[in-house]
Amino acid sequence: MKNTVEIRWHGRGGQGAKTAALLLADVAFKTGKHVQGFPEYGPERMGAPITAYNRISDDEITVHSNIYEPDYVVVVDETLLDSIDVTKGLKEDGAVIVNTKHTKDEIMRHLNGYKGAVYTVDARDISMKTLGKNYPNSPMLAATVAVSGVMGEEEFLSEMESSFQHKFAKKPEVIDGNMQALRLAFDIIKKH
Amino acid sequence: MAIHDKINEKSPWTDITEGNKIYEAATSRDFCTGEWRTSTPIWDDEKCRQCLLCAPVCPDSSIPVRKGERTDFDYKHCKGCGICAKVCPFGAIHMKEGKNEKIF
């Protein structure tokens, strides 16, 4: 892993891309990293395209600008692919991770000739199977950790489990499903 | 010692209290607004029926009421506006030209 990893998230307001970025910052923080998690804010509301960012580093981070040349791009909603140039500035030795049921080849046609790695994760399918609802956040977060290697799988899963136990203290029945969603997404990336 | 003896228009800035705070209460009593008067109300206690219409309309609280009855004007603070004379139904207050130096 490089000293500083920069990640850009694309989603729609209300889908949790910002929450996913903050969760990633959280879990990386717990493994001892310096982190930043921040959304790009405007007056946008539910359904509008939104961008969120992460910087994760071993050293203190002082930069306070948005990220224009990310190492990784995460697309939480594939319907954005036709309206937003999601791979703009994305490093060729980096990767884009797309939440979709389509194949990698099908998705690549929408990526403006991006030459780096492309990963597809059907986060909706994983979420429906494990939680019975469409919460693409957890699987996309796991996929992002798996692709970027900002932390190891076991470290990630154990940190997430403890934070789920805290977050869902009043409904522990959803913890297993969430953990299962993370594992499935991790496996998909490993098989890519 | 009244506050204006301590702080007045000759005081240098270093003598002005922090934020103009006044460390006393009711200091407006020391401010003799009666000095502004050019016309003076005179009270005739023979004609006065103690209806007390005058006291509440006085803008300067210069008609002291003791035990339910008005007493003579507080000329130290009366500005001579004449509202009391206007409101009196019994002609017990009339306005006299001048400050009425004898009183002030």
Added chain:
Amino acid sequence: MAIRERLSGNEAVAYAIKQINPDVMPAFPITPSTEIPQYMANYIANGEIDTEFIHVESEHSAMSATVGASAAGARAVTATSSCGMALMWEELYVAASNRLPIVLALVNRALSGPININADHSDSMGARDSGWIQIYAESNQEVYDNYIQAFPIAENKNVHLPVMVCQDGFITSHGVENIMLIEDDKVKEFVGEYKPEHYLLNADERIAIGPYAVSNYYMETKRGQRQAMLDARAVILEVAEKFEKMTGRKYGFFEEYRMDDAEYAIVIIGSAAGTCKASIEHIRNTTGKKVGLIKVRVFRPFPEEEIARALANVKAVAIMDRSEMFAGTSGPLGAEVRAAMYQAHAKAEVVNYFYGLGGRDITVSDFERVYENLEKMAETHTVIGMYDYIGLRK
């Protein structure tokens, strides 16, 4: 042991307020500072603190109630942004002239119009003449640290002035970063118990606060306020020194970053200073060019002599403003720094840049171009003009 955490800037301020547990907090929500009263309401509802939270119908009332509470003898705080502070305008001056040690958490946002919700210093810069002490932060850590230091500064008997603790809207207020928190007991001890000397609810001393001051008194009163602002300098440094002993984190009127041998300097306020630091490291590591930064922390009282001294040996300076003032010369920081340098007979070439208005992003490479321009200016002794823009479409 300090507590390693990750918080947004708004969370950091709310956490500091919780640790201090002030007596009264009247507040009204406005983006991007809304989260501060929101977190506070939670703390209070959960019984973690016993601050009296006053729900008001506007910011005009928020500051009025804060002024009233402070005059009554309470440790009183509030939070706002942008147009919210504009609505407090009248009471800002009242708070300062009444010498009330109020602490206001300001999350900087552009003033309308055009309407915009993003980072810009037009709100606090507009209030720079109100008589408030203004302290700015680069990061979440700094806004937390500044907030805690604000109380012993404001409440010092040689000062008794309100303090505005400023941070950049969204950039730090909504960005999560690593932060070192101080233990509750240490914060409480550092800030101390509030013991006002003269206050309205003191049954043993009858006083009046905020009397009318006719022309015969107004000017003397203003001179007194100026003295408090001048005396605040020493107090700000004393408090910073005490804070450094507690945390190891050093603060002053401004931070000098790689200025020891700097030939080209940028003077800036707020979160963009961190981005500038990254550009300095990159330039020094790749070209060896001697570039440095002065990050202004305390804008009121303005440290003119100290800044002029810090810039005495540079060849060229770029002063960067995140707010407009429509003067022919520069923005507000530019005007102050230029005046300080003129008075000190400084030799450096100076240019003023407007950047980041209404949240326009500024990047590491933008700063690299500024340093390139400074080098050109120093070589040719020609300045592009009194001011220029970063990131303006031309």
